[in-house]
Structure formats: C-alpha cells, structure tokens
Amino acid sequence: xxxxxxxxxxxxxxxxxxxxxxxxxxxxxxxxxxxxxxxxxxxxxxxxxxxxxxxxxxxxxxxxxxxxxxxxxxxxxxxxxxxxxxxxxxxxxxxxxxxxxxxxxxxxxxxxxxxxxxxxxxxxxxxxxxxxxxxxxxxxxxxxxxxxxxxxxxxxxxxxxxxxxxxxxxxxxxxxxxxxxxxxxxxxxxxxxxxxxxxxxxxxxxxxxxxxxxxxxxxxxxxxxxxxxxxxxxxxxxxxxxxxxxxxxxxxxxxxxxxxxxxx
Amino acid sequence: xxxxxxxxxxxxxxxxxxxxxxxxxxxxxxxxxxxxxxxxxxxxxxxxxxxxxxxxxxxxxxxxxxxxxxxxxxxxxxxxxxxxxxxxxxxxxxxxxxxxxxxxxxxxxxxxxxxxxxxxxxxxxxxxxxxxxxxxxxxxxxxxxxxxxxxxxxxxxxxxxxxxxxxxxxxxxxxxxxxxxxxxxxxxxxxxxxxxxxxxxxxxxxxxxxxxxxxxxxxxxxxxxxxxxxxxxxxxxxxxxxxxxxxxxxxxxxxxxxxxxxxxxxxxxxxxxxxxxxxxxxxxxxxxxxxxxxxxxxxxxxxxxxxxxxxxxxxxxxx
Numbered sequence: 001x002x003x004x005x006x007x008x009x010x011x012x013x014x015x016x017x018x019x020x021x022x023x024x025x026x027x028x029x030x031x032x033x034x035x036x037x038x039x040x041x042x043x044x045x046x047x048x049x050x051x052x053x054x055x056x057x058x059x060x061x062x063x064x065x066x067x068x069x070x071x072x073x074x075x076x077x078x079x080x081x082x083x084x085x086x087x088x089x090x091x092x093x094x095x096x097x098x099x100x101x102x103x104x105x106x107x108x109x110x111x112x113x114x115x116x117x118x119x120x121x122x123x124x125x126x127x128x129x130x131x132x133x134x135x136x137x138x139x140x141x142x143x144x145x146x147x148x149x150x151x152x153x154x155x156x157x158x159x160x161x162x163x164x165x166x167x168x169x170x171x172x173x174x175x176x177x178x179x180x181x182x183x184x185x186x187x188x189x190x191x192x193x194x195x196x197x198x199x200x201x202x203x204x205x206x207x208x209x210x211x212x213x214x215x216x217x218x219x220x221x222x223x224x225x226x227x228x229x230x231x232x233x234x235x236x237x238x239x240x241x242x243x244x245x246x247x248x249x250x251x252x253x254x255x256x257x258x259x260x261x262x263x264x
Numbered sequence: 265x266x267x268x269x270x271x272x273x274x275x276x277x278x279x280x281x282x283x284x285x286x287x288x289x290x291x292x293x294x295x296x297x298x299x300x301x302x303x304x305x306x307x308x309x310x311x312x313x314x315x316x317x318x319x320x321x322x323x324x325x326x327x328x329x330x331x332x333x334x335x336x337x338x339x340x341x342x343x344x345x346x347x348x349x350x351x352x353x354x355x356x357x358x359x360x361x362x363x364x365x366x367x368x369x370x371x372x373x374x375x376x377x378x379x380x381x382x383x384x385x386x387x388x389x390x391x392x393x394x395x396x397x398x399x400x401x402x403x404x405x406x407x408x409x410x411x412x413x414x415x416x417x418x419x420x421x422x423x424x425x426x427x428x429x430x431x432x433x434x435x436x437x438x439x440x441x442x443x444x445x446x447x448x449x450x451x452x453x454x455x456x457x458x459x460x461x462x463x464x465x466x467x468x469x470x471x472x473x474x475x476x477x478x479x480x481x482x483x484x485x486x487x488x489x490x491x492x493x494x495x496x497x498x499x500x501x502x503x504x505x506x507x508x509x510x511x512x513x514x515x516x517x518x519x520x521x522x523x524x525x526x527x528x529x530x531x532x533x534x535x536x537x538x539x540x541x542x543x544x545x546x547x548x549x550x551x552x553x554x555x556x557x558x559x560x561x562x563x564x565x566x567x568x569x570x571x572x573x574x575x576x577x578x579x580x581x582x583x
Contacts, residue, residue, distance in 0.1 A: 069291075098468070105408075149413075214329075
C-alpha cells in the first residue's frame with residue numbers, strides 16, 4: 001500500500017486531525033523520453049556491413065562488371081536475409097511485431113499518397129524516425145520491407161533490391177548513431193541526417209547500381225556521370241525528406257517514444 | 265487480367281521460373297539467349313495484357329532508357345580493336361563498345377518486359393507464401409502490413425472528412441493553413457495506426473500468440489503437376505548452365521567480340537543450350553496455349569453432346 005494512502009487511512013481511523021492536502025494528486029501528463037541502450041551487437045553488424053562493402057569495392061576493382069553485379073546482388077540478399085532471420089529468431093512480443101508492421105504500412109501508404117510527385121516521398125522520414133527510436137535492426141527491417149511491399153503495390157523492377165538495401169541502410173545507420181548517442185534525435189539533427197543520408201547512402205547506392213546494370217565497364221568517370229545525372233532527383237528526394245522530417249518528427253517521436261516504452 | 269494457367273501454379277514454380285529466366289538473360293548475355301528471351305517476354309506480356317499496352321509501355325519507358333544506354337557506352341568506354349571514329353582527345357569510338365552497348369540495352373529491354381508479366385503473376389499472396397514458408401514470422405509481418413495499408417487509407421479519408429467538418433480541411437483556405445491541417449491529420453493518423461497496432465497485438469495475445477510454433481496458412485498445395493513443372497524448369501536451367509560452363513554459350517565483348525556460334529566456332533552445347541532456354545522461356549506461354557486448347561476442346565465436347573442430345577430428342581419426338 002502506498003504511503004500516502006496508508007497515512008490517509010490512519011488519519012481517517014485514528015485520532016489525528018484530517019489533512020486534506022495529502023489527498024491532492026497533481027495531474028501531470030507523463031512525458032516519455034526515448035531510451036537509447038547501446039549494444040555491442042550493433043557494432044558487430046556495422047563492421048560486417050563495412051566488410052561486405054569492402055568486398056564489393058574489391059570486386060569492382062578486380063573482376064569483370066557482370067561478376068561485380070552478381071557479387072553485389074548476392075551481398076544485398078545476404079544482408080536483407082540476415083536482418084529478417086534476426087527478427088525471426090528473436091523472441092519478439094506481438095506488440096513489437098504489429099508496431100513494425102504498422103510502420104511499414106505507414107511508409108507504403110505515404111509512398112502511395114504522393115505517387116504523382118516523383119521522388120517527393122515521406123518514406124525516408126518514416127524510416128529515419130523509426131530507426132532512430134526503435135533501433136538499427138528495426139530501422140533496417142522497416143526500410144527494406146517498405147520498399148519491397150510498395151513495389152509489390154506499384155511495380156517490381158531491377159531497382160527493387162537496390163532500393164531495399166538503400167533504405168534499410170539509412171534506417172540502420174540512423175539507429176546506430178542515435179543509440180551510440182552520437183546523434184540526438186532532435187528535429188534539426190534528424191533533418192541534417194536525412195539530407196546527408198539521402199544524398200550519400202541512397203544516391204550512393206542507386207547511381208552506381210545503374211552503372212553496374214547498364215554499362216560495360218566500371219570506372220570513376222561513369223559513376224561520376226551517373227551521380228551528376230541523378231543529382232536533381234536525389235536533391236528533390238533529400239529536400240522532401242527534410243520537409244517531412246521537419247513537420248513530422250516532433251509529433252511522431254513523441255508518440256513513438258511512448259510506444260517504445262509500451263513494447264519493451 | 266486474362267485467365268492464365270501459370271498464375272494458378274504454385275508460388276515456388278513462379279519464383280523459380282522468374283529467377284531462372286531473369287538470371288540467364290542478365291548474366292549469360294549471348295545474342296541467341298537474348299533474342300529468345302526478348303521474343304518470349306514480349307509474347308507472354310502480350311498474352312497477359314494486350315499488344316497495344318505492351319507497345320505503348322515499351323515506347324514510353326523502355327525506348328528512352330535503351331537510347332541512353334546505347335549512347336553512354338561508346339562515349340565513356342574506349343576498349344576494343346576496331347576504332348570507327350577518333351575523337352579530338354585521342355580516345356576513339358569503337359565497334360566493340362557500340363556492340364556491347366547494344367547487348368546491354370537489349371538486356372534492359374528484356375528485363376523490363378519480363379517484369380511486366382512478373383508484376384501480374386507474383387501477387388502479394390505469393391510473396392507472403394514464399395517468405396512465410398522459410399520465415400513464418402516475417403510472413404505474418406508482411407500480411408499484417410498488407411492489411412494495414414487499406415485500413416490506414418480508409419481511416420485517412422474518414423479523418424479528412426471529419427476535420428473538414430470542423431473547418432480544418434485540407435481542400436480549402438490558404439496554402440499554409442491547408443498544409444498545417446494536413447500535417448495535423450498525419451499526426452492523428454500516426455496515433456491511430458499505433459493504437460490499431462496495439463489493439464491487434466492484444467487480440468493476437470488473447471488468441472495465444474507465441475505459445476506454439478508458428479505456422480503459416482497455405483492455400484496452395486504443392487501437387488504432382490507443380491512437381492513436374494519444377495523439375496522441368498530445374499532440368500532446363502541445368503542444361504543452360506552446363507552449356508555456359510562448356511563454353512557453348514560463351515560471349516565476350518571486351519576487347520574482342522567473341523560469341524560462340526557467331527564469330528567463333530560453337531559446339532553441340534550451343535544448340536543444346538539455346539533450345540533448352542527456348543523451351544524454358546516459353547513455358548508459361550506453352551501452358552497458356554495448352555490451357556486454351558483444352559478449354560476449346562471441352563467446350564466443343566459440351567456442344568457436341570448437346571447436339572447429340574437434341575438429335576436424340578428429335579428422333580424420339582419424331583417417333
């Protein structure tokens with residue numbers, strides 16, 4: 001029995017004077033702040049991804065281009081499969097599962113709602129916020145599954161695996177940075193991260209991927225040309241991500257921290 | 265979409281077929297294979313949709329991509345032994361680069377046309393089936409999110425109407441107010457979605473989620489016909505891969521064009537690989553044609569028996 005109520009009972013039945021002030025409970029809105037716990041597992045996963053990236057670069061320098069394509073597609077499959085198997089083997093509660101599914105559906109619906117504007121999509125914002133609060137692995141799963149499912153709704157193509165790995169890595173890296181307490185999940189810093197990650201990670205995967213698929217040789221000039229030709233689209237995408245993060249990050253982070261408290 | 269037998273096959277057969285065909289077309293790059301792949305991809309896309317649609321799609325989306333690929337390859341790559349034009353900076357546009365660009369462009373066209381039929385054949389239930397077969401929890405995750413999308417869109421429309429009724433709509437007023445209202449609605453919707461997710465998880469908990477090993481509901485039965493089809497696909501792909509290993513389908517464009525069967529001598533594996541890839545790529549079309557033939561035969565049988573019955577009745581009436 002809480003001390004306050006104990007006092008109240010003893011006041012009521014004892015000879016002491018009745019004090020009403022004790023009964024006043026001040027109503028306060030509970031504010032849940034996001035909790036970040038660092039695990040060494042994240043570092044291992046990050047190092048593994050870096051090693052696989054090194055393997056891709058090594059193969060790009062040494063192997064013919066079609067074998068580079070085969071190697072990088074195999075690596076994409078391995079990375080996506082790793083995170084899916086992680087979720088499969090992890091002892092998740094049903095709340096975690098449904099919340100992840102709802103975040104994926106939000107991304108898909110957001111992509112569907114803005115179908116008339118090419119590249120002006122809120123997917124990046126939703127992936128970044130969910131990765132920042134719920135952890136790198138969840139961020140990866142939300143990012144990659146959002147792209148897979150929205151491509152089932154619209155159109156699959158040779159771009160599906162690259163989009164999956166690109167958004168997955170954005171979600172993973174933002175989770176890594178926030179959980180290592182390098183990046184604070186404030187509105188401004190998330191906007192910065194959104195811009196940089198879309199230009200560097202998304203553009204840095206999609207543009208070399210188009211070089212890999214459609215040219216007969218891989219060299220720096222080709223990648224640079226692909227990057228420059230893709231720059232306007234990347235810029236629109238990055239600005240869209242900033243726009244959505246600026247307006248959505250505050251309410252969504254507030255709600256998602258409460259959800260994080262509920263599902264953990 | 266029209267009636268198609270390949271769509272009714274088991275998801276494993278569908279995935280195996282597209283994996284084999286797309287893999288062969290993307291990585292072998294032999295002109296024979298690409299030509300067969302192109303023809304059968306377009307033929308199958310036409311049977312599933314219509315000739316007009318396929319043609320329009322190719323002109324709108326594939327042709328510009330093809331032109332870009334054709335232009336980029338000779339400009340940026342200068343390997344090869346037969347220079348056609350020497351540029352001012354010492355580099356030259358070579359025949360090999362143009363040919364390789366043509367091959368890569370046709371790979372692009374082939375892949376795009378296969379994806380036209382893939383998008384109609386591999387529906388979301390097949391993805392849930394094939395992923396849930398290996399990872400049941402991920403299958404559940406996918407089906408949950410597939411369910412969430414229409415629920416979310418429904419509720420979003422409702423919320424827009426409700427907010428409009430308290431003059432916070434997104435269709436009238438100044439642009440800034442409308443934008444503000446739109447983001448307010450999005451915030452509401454996020455809360456609603458999370459609430460729905462927790463409701464569903466509570467329902468799952470009440471129905472004993474996590475107490476047993478998870479299995480997925482599978483409406484598709486992997487029966488004898490599917491086994492036969494999968495075996496055929498496996499054997500044909502095996503033959504194509506074997507002919508690739510025996511240099512029957514060898515194709516190299518850098519620095520010299522070496523294509524077995526065209527510029528260098530081919531062997532028996534060239535013919536074998538080409539024929540088996542031809543059968544493999546046309547398997548869905550073959551199934552479609554067989555299905556249609558069977559359908560017509562059955563219809564003819566029905567009309568025949570009806571005619572027989574009528575003539576029999578006529579004889580009876582006559583007597």
